[in-house]
Amino acid sequence: MSFAGIIVNNEALAMDMVFTYKVPEGKSVVIGQRVKVSFGQGNKRIDGFVVRVSDAAPEGVKNLKEISSAYPEVYFDEAKVLFIEKMRKKYLATYLDIIKLIIPRGILNGMTYKTSERLYVVKDATEKYKDEKYMAILDLIKKNQGQFIKADMVKQGFSLSSVNTLIKHGFIAVMSENEYRYNIEEYEKYAPKVLNKEQIDALNEINGANGTFLLHGITGSGKTEIFLDLIRQNIEEGKDSIVLLPEISLTPQMIERFKGRFGRDITIFHSRLSDGERYDEWHRVKSGKVKIAIGARSALFLPFKNLKLVIIDEEHESTYKSDMNPKYNAKEVAEMMMEENGGRVVLASATPSVESFHRAETGDIKLVSLKERATKGTLPDMDIVDMRDELMSGNRSIFSRVLLKKMKTALENKEQIILFLNRRGFSTFVSCRSCGYVFKCENCDISMTFHRDGSLMCHQCGARKYLPKVCPSCSSKYIKQFGSGTEKVEEAIRKEFPEARVMRMDRDTTRLKNSYETMYNEFKNNECDILIGTQMISKGLDFKDVTLVGILAADLSLNLPDYRAPEKTFQLITQVAGRAGRGDKKGEVIIQSYSPTDKAILSAKNHDYLGFYKREIEMRRMLSNPPYSKFLYLVLTSEKEEVLTKNIHLLGDILRKHLAKYANIILLGPSPCIISKIKNNYRWQLLIKGNFDLDFAAEIKGLVYETLKSSQKDIKVNLDINPNSMM
Ligand code: ADP
Ligand code: ZN
Numbered sequence: 249m250s251f252a253g254i255i256v257n258n259e260a261l262a263m264d265m266v267f268t269y270k271v272p273e274g275k276s277v278v279i280g281q282r283v284k285v286s287f288g289q290g291n292k293r294i295d296g297f298v299v300r301v302s303d304a305a306p307e308g309v310k311n312l313k314e315i316s317s318a319y320p321e322v323y324f325d326e327a328k329v330l331f332i333e334k335m336r337k338k339y340l341a342t343y344l345d346i347i348k349l350i351i352p353r354g355i356l357n358g359m360t361y362k363t364s365e366r367l368y369v370v371k372d373a374t375e376k377y378k379d380e381k382y383m384a385i386l387d388l389i390k391k392n393q394g395q396f397i398k399a400d401m402v403k404q405g406f407s408l409s410s411v412n413t414l415i416k417h418g419f420i421a422v423m424s425e426n427e428y429r430y431n432i433e434e435y436e437k438y439a440p441k442v443l444n445k446e447q448i449d450a451l452n453e454i455n456g457a458n459g460t461f462l463l464h465g466i467t468g469s470g471k472t473e474i475f476l477d478l479i480r481q482n483i484e485e486g487k488d489s490i491v492l493l494p495e496i497s498l499t500p501q502m503i504e505r506f507k508g509r510f511g512r513d514i515t516i517f518h519s520r521l522s523d524g525e526r527y528d529e530w531h532r533v534k535s536g537k538v539k540i541a542i543g544a545r546s547a548l549f550l551p552f553k554n555l556k557l558v559i560i561d562e563e564h565e566s567t568y569k570s571d572m573n574p575k576y577n578a579k580e581v582a583e584m585m586m587e588e589n590g591g592r593v594v595l596a597s598a599t600p601s602v603e604s605f606h607r608a609e610t611g612d613i614k615l616v617s618l619k620e621r622a623t624k625g626t627l628p629d630m631d632i633v634d635m636r637d638e639l640m641s642g643n644r645s646i647f648s649r650v651l652l653k654k655m656k657t658a659l660e661n662k663e664q665i666i667l668f669l670n671r672r673g674f675s676t677f678v679s680c681r682s683c684g685y686v687f688k689c690e691n692c693d694i695s696m697t698f699h700r701d702g703s704l705m706c707h708q709c710g711a712r713k714y715l716p717k718v719c720p721s722c723s724s725k726y727i728k729q730f731g732s733g734t735e736k737v738e739e740a741i742r743k744e745f746p747e748a749r750v751m752r753m754d755r756d757t758t759r760l761k762n763s764y765e766t767m768y769n770e771f772k773n774n775e776c777d778i779l780i781g782t783q784m785i786s787k788g789l790d791f792k793d794v795t796l797v798g799i800l801a802a803d804l805s806l807n808l809p810d811y812r813a814p815e816k817t818f819q820l821i822t823q824v825a826g827r828a829g830r831g832d833k834k835g836e837v838i839i840q841s842y843s844p845t846d847k848a849i850l851s852a853k854n855h856d857y858l859g860f861y862k863r864e865i866e867m868r869r870m871l872s873n874p875p876y877s878k879f880l881y882l883v884l885t886s887e888k889e890e891v892l893t894k895n896i897h898l899l900g901d902i903l904r905k906h907l908a909k910y911a912n913i914i915l916l917g918p919s920p921c922i923i924s925k926i927k928n929n930y931r932w933q934l935l936i937k938g939n940f941d942l943d944f945a946a947e948i949k950g951l952v953y954e955t956l957k958s959s960q961k962d963i964k965v966n967l968d969i970n971p972n973s974m975m
């Protein structure tokens with residue numbers, strides 16, 4: 249008699265445990281197998297996954313149910329079970345959350361192979377069938393063995409009954425074959441480049457050891473060429489590789505380079521794939537046919553057998569941290585995996601995250617630098633325009649005079665222009681247009697958020713004050729909420745340059761499938777003069793005719809209510825500026841800002857990463873922000889405002905008491921979230937800040953669920969360690 253430990257497909261938190269079932273007499277199951285079990289009092293039949301198999305029944309348990317049936321496919325092995333357990337603990341997740349990451353999405357909803365019935369000639373026609381119509385059918389199929397299904401033959405003008413007759417008498421065989429739903433296009437060959445000295449040195453350093461590397465190389469320094477070479481070597485040694493990119497960097501250009509170099513044995517694994525396509529790609533990897541995956545963070549969980557290299561490009565991007573359950577960080581997971589497999593992680597960026605650079609500085613990971621552009625090109629010239637001056641001179645438009653003038657010249661010279669407007673996040677900060685003063689919290693050094701009742705609030709600590717009538721710094725009355733949209737910019741541009749061909753790329757204009765590719769190609773083919781866009785155009789675009797980049801409002805990211813605001817600003821300016829002057833012509837960048845002396849903006853202008861980093865890490869240290877601490881962010885939501893506020897204050901009191909025994913861990917809040925209501929759900933937050941470990945987080949999780957047990961019907965809990973945004 250044997251017994252199986254099973255994780256069931258039930259989202260309820262109370263069901264997040266291993267259930268034991270009997271394996272039916274004479275049958276067997278293995279770890280990773282999908283099974284059907286009857287569950288609960290109603291004996292509902294649901295799916296489950298085997299995570300343990302043993303000969304002994306667990307002690308004290310009687311009347312175990314039997315597994316109802318088993319599917320043939322096995323999705324993971326014993327080592328992966330350990331991985332599942334580790335991930336569950338680290339990211340305060342459930343077993344099921346983690347299993348869903350590593351199985352093909354969709355199988356729990358019945359997704360399976362798409363098969364088609366393909367025709368093969370297996371016997372030549374005998375005398376009796378040597379008539380014209382039969383011969384023609386056999387002839388065509390024989391020339392195209394396995395290419396046609398019955399419907400194709402009908403399309404060719406043959407009668408279905410003739411085809412069926414030939415099948416019936418054994419001349420044609422019908423084979424059911426798996427079909428791959430992913431369109432495998434051929435790409436033009438992309439020949440290897442002769443690497444320069446800097447690139448070769450970098451390669452050698454990375455090849456010299458296992459572990460984690462930070463590849464810091466300015467935009468256009470040839471990092472991607474290094475990736476390609478690392479992968480080539482890996483393949484030659486029979487090993488698998490994964491390249492993670494932010495979704496928006498997975499441009500046709502990028503795909504061309506990888507497919508053009510390595511051919512079709514690559515999977516491009518991004519979020520626009522259908523469940524069917526994902527299913528097929530997952531199996532192509534499992535079968536060993538594919539040695540390379542390129543994709544967004546979920547590609548990390550593809551079932552490679554011999555994964556030894558994970559490259560994480562644009563490692564500073566927040567997309568590597570998931571906002572949804574399980575709230576994992578792909579950088580951490582990649583390191584965990586490569587430590588286990590004895591492989592390498594390469595974190596690459598022109599603007600490394602402060603956390604990663606700090607790790608390199610302290611020797612935790614190895615730093616590899618590229619300081620020159622790979623082509624002869626130089627970095628663009630950058631200028632900052634003081635928008636306060638513009639206002640004083642009577643210019644109230646979105647564009648400064650100098651930007652307009654440069655645009656005019658570029659258009660005359662038939663060069664292309666990119667205008668960038670940061671619209672991510674939530675811009676509700678208030679500033680003075682005369683002097684640039686921004687209302688900030690005195691405790692937290694982040695911008696305060698404006699509320700309709702006329703108050704300003706810090707959503708980190710809950711501090712509040714009233715918005716004065718005049719600027720506390722210069723007494724101007726011109727204090728206003730900040731913000732402007734890409735549509736407005738487009739309108740204004742069409743007014744200024746009615747002749748110019750203008751294109752707007754943002755979440756609204758790229759919603760349809762392929763609209764991104766279409767716009768991308770139009771711009772590439774010079775069918776457009778001015779590209780206006782958001783984050784979407786900040787990276788991965790390599791167009792040689794772009795000579796002018798305008799950053800319309802650097803202040804938008806600078807005043808995000810987040811301690812990472814200066815870092816985000818530095819990164820954005822550098823990335824966007826990197827789009828200019830990639831061809832023979834020198835690039836130019838105009839940065840418009842109301843705070844032109846801000847240090848993050850100045851460092852970006854001067855291409856001075858180290859200067860930026862040194863100041864920023866000092867700020868982090870002084871304010872005990874990451875990497876010197878962690879945040880445990882707790883959001884409660886409910887349709888019932890009173891139940892919510894009562895409970896979050898109760899929870900706040902309990903946590904505060906609990907935290908008293910920890911010297912360096914503090915509790916901030918409760919306070920309403922910046923986005924205080926979504927779809928009729930009120931939202932409040934608590935923030936724990938300090939240098940805590942996983943056990944501490946697990947303890948808090950337990951305490952939170954215990955405290956809210958009686959109101960769990962009304963309140964939803966969301967826990968996240970070092971979240972991307974706290975809004
Ligand atoms: P990054 O990824 O650092 O932005 P890329 O790898 O995209 O840089 O390289 C920038 C440009 O320089 C690309 O057009 C690339 O083809 C070219 N390039 C890179 N390395 C070399 C080299 N060794 N010789 C010639 N051109 C190169
Ligand atoms: Zn002022």
Ligand code: ZN
Nearest residue numbers: 689692706709
């Ligand atoms: Zn505050």
